[in-house]
Amino acid sequence: MIALAFPWVFLALPLPFAVYFLVPAHRERAPALRFPFFRRMAHTAGSKTHAGAAVLSRSRFQMISAVLTWCLLVAALARPEWIGDAVEVSRSARDVVLAIDISGSMDTRDFKAPDGSPKQRFAAVRDVVDDFVTGREGDRMALIVFGSRAYVQSPLTEDLETITSLLGQTEVAMAGPHTAIGDAIGLAIRTFEASDIEQRLLILLSDGADTSSRMSPVNAAEIAASKGIEIHTVGVGDPDASGEDRVDLGALQDIAGRTGGAYFFAEDEAGLQDIYERIDALTPRETETLSYRPKTSLAFLPLGAAALIPFAAVLVLLFSSRHRRAVA
Incomplete structure (x- = not known):
């Protein structure tokens, strides 16, 4: 039988989502030139204008990887345990x-x-x-x-x-x-x-x-x-x-x-x-x-998975970026 030593840790699951929706996003500034007839030049050149500070976008794959990693870390902190048969x-x-x-x-x-x-x-x-x-x-x-x-x-x-x-x-x-x-x-x-x-x-x-x-x-x-x-x-x-x-x-x-x-x-x-x-x-x-049930910690399983997912995500992003450059 599997049980959790600290099940209340799962109350921390929505914490990243609360930060995502309640805390202002980080904006990265980009260098730009400013002159009076910029809009006409951009219109003549057929280019689109952008704001001086932009919010970096994330792919769906990155978001899924981040969510899975966080869920696994919380699961490891809850300390799942395998509880054996009663020993007298x-x-x-x-x-x-x-x-x-x-x-x-x-x-x-x-x-x-x-x-x-x-x-x-x-x-x-x-x-x-x-x-x-x-x-x-x-x-x-x-x-x-x-x-x-x-x-x-x-x-x-x-x-x-x-x-x-x-x-x-x-x-x-x-x-x-x-x-x-x-x-x-x-x-x-x-x-x-x-x-x-x-x-x-x-x-x-x-x-x-x-x-x-x-x-x-x-x-x-x-x-x-x-x-x-x-x-x-x-x-x-x-x-x-x-x-x-x-x-x-x-x-x-x-x-x-x-x-x-x-x-x-x-x-x-x-x-x-x-x-x-x-x-x-x-x-x-x-x-x-005296009766007791031996307990074996399983926290290393979600913790190991949480360490592997970001590593795998970085490899996938690097491979896909090089693939796009090769096609271009």
Whole structure:
């Protein structure tokens, strides 16, 4: 289908005709001699007299060429476009950030694999998170890892293979031996600033108490709540341990409660798998569909024709003038 981007430009079509009829014609002066008995001499010689200033005449061919050129220029300014068939694009209606604790305590081998064998905490988390990420194809996700400091491993992206690949290359204690939950939440807030989507979800997993954050987890959670970020917290590890090895379940519950999220605790890999399935059920994939019609400008067609017509008209006039001289 062909449409015009600026159809109102056609209001300018009668402009040359208005100038032609309302503005006085240009007169070209010709040299002449003036003496009293000029009319008698002209009558005796059988010649016709002419005015001292004459209006140049135009042939019908010139007028038609000028009119066509003007009409084509106006048509080009109206910008004709070819509008293609509707194209629908689906994108995620929610952005998700994963914040994974990789402090030194995540190296503890107290998780039970499905076969009952002991398994490293981080290895169990990585396997479960891989399945979770793979099942959310089409969503935009980001990955943050934190220990003594928090780092963005991947900004928000739809390339979920990159998320799983980077998580697979991550090792325990790469970010330091301590736990900075508040900094991880703060970094997630900054990551969400690049998003124009209103629904924002942070899934935070930790096995320890906050010991090295520059911002307290409670304050960070309050800021996240004010920006519409919902936080689901997942606790792993031993709540009865001492020091940094003790998971602070109360803090994780408080963080989730302040943002309208949910709190979970996992004791083994099966429990962790169940938690991520419940999170998936709580936050199913939401998409929004955008529809648009691709447009291709066709303005070059009338513009090219408008450039060719005067050129062709000049060639025709030159050829006809030489032909008349040759016949004469």
